[in-house]
Amino acid sequence: MKKSPINNIHMLQIQKNLLDWYDQNKRDLPWRRTQDPYSIFVSEMMLQQTQVKTVIPYYGRFLTELPDWQSLAKAKEEKILKLWEGLGYYRRARNLQAAAKMIIEEFNGHLPQTREEILKLPGVGQYSAGAVLSIAFQKAEPLVDGNVIRVFSRLFVLRGNLKTGENHQNVWEIARSLIPSKRPGDFNQALMELGATLCLSDNPQCLLCPLFQFCEAAQRGIQTDLPEMPKAAKNIEVPIAALLVENKKKILVKKRDENEKWLKGLWEFPSAEGKTMDEGRQKMEKEYNVMAEKKPFKSIRHQITNHKIHLDLFIARNKKTIKASTHLKWVTPAELEDLPFSSAQGKLRQWVLKNFVQKNNSK
DNA sequence: TAACCGTGGCC
DNA sequence: TGGCCAAGGTT
Numbered sequence A: 001m002k003k004s005p006i007n008n009i010h011m012l013q014i015q016k017n018l019l020d021w022y023d024q025n026k027r028d029l030p031w032r033r034t035q036d037p038y039s040i041f042v043s044e045m046m047l048q049q050t051q052v053k054t055v056i057p058y059y060g061r062f063l064t065e066l067p068d069w070q071s072l073a074k075a076k077e078e079k080i081l082k083l084w085e086g087l088g089y090y091r092r093a094r095n096l097q098a099a100a101k102m103i104i105e106e107f108n109g110h111l112p113q114t115r116e117e118i119l120k121l122p123g124v125g126q127y128s129a130g131a132v133l134s135i136a137f138q139k140a141e142p143l144v145d146g147n148v149i150r151v152f153s154r155l156f157v158l159r160g161n162l163k164t165g166e167n168h169q170n171v172w173e174i175a176r177s178l179i180p181s182k183r184p185g186d187f188n189q190a191l192m193e194l195g196a197t198l199c200l201s202d203n204p205q206c207l208l209c210p211l212f213q214f215c216e217a218a219q220r221g222i223q224t225d226l227p228e229m230p231k232a233a234k235n236i237e238v239p240i241a242a243l244l245v246e247n248k249k250k251i252l253v254k255k256r257d258e259n260e261k262w263l264k265g266l267w268e269f270p271s272a273e274g275k276t277m278d279e280g281r282q283k284m285e286k287e288y289n290v291m292a293e294k295k296p297f298k299s300i301r302h303q304i305t306n307h308k309i310h311l312d313l314f315i316a317r318n319k320k321t322i323k324a325s326t327h328l329k330w331v332t333p334a335e336l337e338d339l340p341f342s343s344a345q346g347k348l349r350q351w352v353l354k355n356f357v358q359k360n361n362s363k
Numbered sequence B: 001t002a003a004c005c006g007t008g009g010c011c
Numbered sequence C: 001t002g003g004c005c006a007a008g009g010t011t
Helices: A008-025 A037-047 A052-065 A069-074 A077-084 A091-106 A126-137 A146-155 A165-178 A184-197 A216-220 A277-288 A333-338 A343-362
Strands: A236-247 A250-255 A271-273 A290-292 A298-304 A307-318 A328-331
Touching: A008 A165, A008 A184, A037 A052, A037 A091, A037 A126, A052 A077, A069 A091, A077 A091, A126 A184, A146 A165, A146 A184, A146 A216, A236 A277, A236 A290, A236 A343, A250 A333, A271 A277, A277 A290, A277 A307, A298 A343, A307 A343, A328 A333, A333 A343
Parallel strands: A236 A307
Antiparallel strands: A236 A250, A236 A271, A250 A328, A290 A307, A298 A307
């Protein structure tokens, strides 16, 4: 174990300055108004790799519809995905329900209060375990997220990629050495709050920072050089052709199943990836035995992590009726709106509801 | 271990 | 406007 970069006096002052600053400056966030472990757990799942501003509207809606472990465990997956629609990383939503079921079946309806047990829940890693234990149960458990990494990298001038290997372990050890037994949840949140509001990646507000006098990087004027992040992966272009098939005022949609690579359980216009858009379109014509127009009805560009998706929607005429199944469905415009869609295909849906359906109804 | 999973906001 | 990134987890 590496020696901590701080002595005891510094540690106490850092704790005090940070907590005092937090008390004066913390944002009024909905999950800071509750002590309910379930609500806090839901907030932490939503906040994984997702900014506070994005989560806020989802959080209240979700808890109104699914206020406790029981209702979440019993809910239809489709309902949960609809509440999650647009938030991304949809595996989180499915894991959340799996966690609710496990809590009811294996933990007597209550969140476990040890790191070892809470880590057994799907979708809970070291960060979320620390967050829930400290915030909901006042356990002196540390947490490390992107904010903490950025703050520590500057406070102690930690170099290299802090997200992997030995460096990452070191950050955790510092976090553990710093956590106070009094108000651990507030301390953890204060650390993240600092990273989210002052210790910013691009333009850190060092003059307002309660830790300025302790910050090694600020003293040396190298705060914008830290943290040292690895280069992002190169983007990959992905053409995807989607079909708009209509019959008797109903539209054909497909549910993505379990062997899909991503967006599992979400609905979409039937679609196929190809090396080129032409190839994708022809795949679809063959699979559904339809004739598609050569020109797309609507074209969307969408970024998913490092994939640049070119999504084209082609109007198709069916030669014979396509049979519905569990994964293939004919829906009315109203039903179409109620299905959980991904963001990219959701844009297509919006366009269809606005332009295709209206035009169709008026003739 | 490193690549993969989504999205909207930001400059 | 294109590239980068955020209260991470999983495999």
